[in-house]
Amino acid sequence: MPLPPDLTIDEIRATARRDADRILHDHWPSRTTSVDPRAIAHALGARVRTAPLGEHAWGMLVGQADGVDLVVDDHGSELRSRFACAHKIGHLVERGGAISPQEALTDMRSAHHRTRAEETYANEFAVALLLPESPFLAARANGDDDVAIARRFLVPPVAVRWRGMHLRREGKAARPAA
Numbered sequence: 001m002p003l004p005p006d007l008t009i010d011e012i013r014a015t016a017r018r019d020a021d022r023i024l025h026d027h028w029p030s031r032t033t034s035v036d037p038r039a040i041a042h043a044l045g046a047r048v049r050t051a052p053l054g055e056h057a058w059g060m061l062v063g064q065a066d067g068v069d070l071v072v073d074d075h076g077s078e079l080r081s082r083f084a085c086a087h088k089i090g091h092l093v094e095r096g097g098a099i100s101p102q103e104a105l106t107d108m109r110s111a112h113h114r115t116r117a118e119e120t121y122a123n124e125f126a127v128a129l130l131l132p133e134s135p136f137l138a139a140r141a142n143g144d145d146d147v148a149i150a151r152r153f154l155v156p157p158v159a160v161r162w163r164g165m166h167l168r169r170e171g172k173a174a175r176p177a178a
């Protein structure tokens with residue numbers, strides 16, 4: 001669903017986390033770690049591919065008459081590519097699962113080309129999708145540090161820090177061991 005215009009940042013993030021949980025529930029029932037965002041995108045009806053997107057863009061959603069193409073720049077590392085795919089799924093979910101034919105939603109490297117709300121949502125969604133709450137908290141409880149968790153869930157370490165910070169704000173996660 002498109003985001004209502006009057007949400008606070010915290011409400012946008014909470015909405016994104018709820019939506020990511022719902023998508024995991026419906027499309028990643030095994031709940032194993034190293035979630036495969038490409039498989040989830042496929043389950044949502046998107047065709048995923050990598051392609052050179054030039055120096056300015058790193059991801060696109062392109063509406064077609066028969067579905068949606070989710071394109072990730074082919075230059076990034078596997079971790080970046082997974083995160084980019086999850087971020088684009090966030091945009092797709094936020095749009096209610098459909099992109100109008102001939103419409104393209106492009107993520108640029110630099111610019112504030114779209115509203116902050118959409119990007120806040122897509123980033124929060126991506127982190128919550130790739131670091132599902134229960135296994136993430138279990139890893140934390142096990143004493144795993146950010147690097148170990150990043151390796152296990154196949155995400156950039158910054159995503160681990162981000163997930164931990166937001167769960168702590170909700171009172172769910174302890175501070176990582178020093």
Ligand SMILES: [Zn+2]
Pocket residue numbers: 087091107118119122
């Ligand atoms: Zn984006």
